[in-house]
Amino acid sequence: MTELNKDTEGKILEAAQDVFTEKGMSGTRMQEIADKAGINKSLLHYYYRSKEKLFGAVFKTVLTRFLPKTLKILNAEMPLFEKIEKFVDAYLDIIMKNPSAPIFLINEMHKNPNGIASIMINAFTDMGFHPAERFAVDVETAKKQGLIRDDVNAKHLFVNMMSICIFPVAARPLLQRIGFDNNSKDYDLFLSVRKTEVRNFIINSIKK
């Protein structure tokens, strides 16, 4: 618990977030959440009627912590290079602070894409814009200004950016083993310089 004077509902949500993001929907036991929140198991059902409902609340919390901030950057009025820099900076901050969140989101969406759909739709209508399209306009503008190569594709660039931000943190257990002799400190060091590395990697790739 980060706060002592937190109400029960908040304590439950925080504990549920810890357990769900680490063990996933099917791997999570209601009893473990109750223990971590320091309450009786029945209280979970008093505040959130079922495991599914509690999971949905957690999923939405994690999702809305991840998407809106960064997608707002993508939607802002800004030159492309600056936008890329800001995006990488903000995104890596969030990811590093919540290293188990991306793999949680991806995995649960993979296992249950339909069940998650309604949550997603809500999250997006709340934001009220379509970030990928806006990013495509920026790319075209930069092309006309002669700043980037003519064969740059906005969608591929967008996906590449997300990939090299998220994947190194999400796949840490794998990458740390095959590239860093499973040395945790070496990998921390590797991640700490990622911001500039990623930024340079992307901009070098697209600039004319």
Add this chain to the structure above:
Amino acid sequence: MTELNKDTEGKILEAAQDVFTEKGMSGTRMQEIADKAGINKSLLHYYYRSKEKLFGAVFKTVLTRFLPKTLKILNAEMPLFEKIEKFVDAYLDIIMKNPSAPIFLINEMHKNPNGIASIMINAFTDMGFHPAERFAVDVETAKKQGLIRDDVNAKHLFVNMMSICIFPVAARPLLQRIGFDNNSKDYDLFLSVRKTEVRNFIINSIKK
């Protein structure tokens, strides 16, 4: 079943692979594997004593299908650009044929890094080399030949390559939604041109 004349043990392993890779360790039910293999549940325990043992066999199978082929390319005697091209080509082939495998591997390693460790160690000693180090040598050679930028870092390049190969397939349910209006055919089209896009993206980024 791809083959009719397959022995029971093989049928079990194939069915287990399907279910485990899609639903993960904790989400998988032994009964479902038995049903899919067309046999009695007790037979699972006859051939593989426990769920853990069966899972271990599946995990090793998937892992050794993914790592060795591509890591051999990384270890081969080849100019850097050609090596990158071959790697991307081979890696994307495997990933696209087994789209649920990467997220399965990453997720299970994340949930149980220690339990998986022994399987990993076996897989690596079987291969008998350290691909990341070899790749670093290639990068240094290309630098001396003036082919690539001096500030290229081998480990970051290596991780970036894996990221933009795996992530777009692994995170498909997420990316398809936020960038493609959840249109499956559009995303298939997007993935079909990835080989050349990825290759160009990487080489443009590092070439002098």
Add this chain to the structure above:
DNA sequence: TTTACCTTTGACCAGTTGGTTAAATTATTT
């Protein structure tokens, strides 16, 4: 104090799950 309402708890339940076991069936050896 009494009443009414909200919160918390322990005991309990029905369905599920991984796993066992003894018997039946099939294949192999003698």
Add this chain to the structure above:
DNA sequence: AAATAATTTAACCAACTGGTCAAAGGTAAA
């Protein structure tokens, strides 16, 4: 053919899991 071993099955079990419920505790209004 008989015997021995390997494979397959149905019935069963103990532990676990999400969820319920009636009762107890606590709090504020009457």
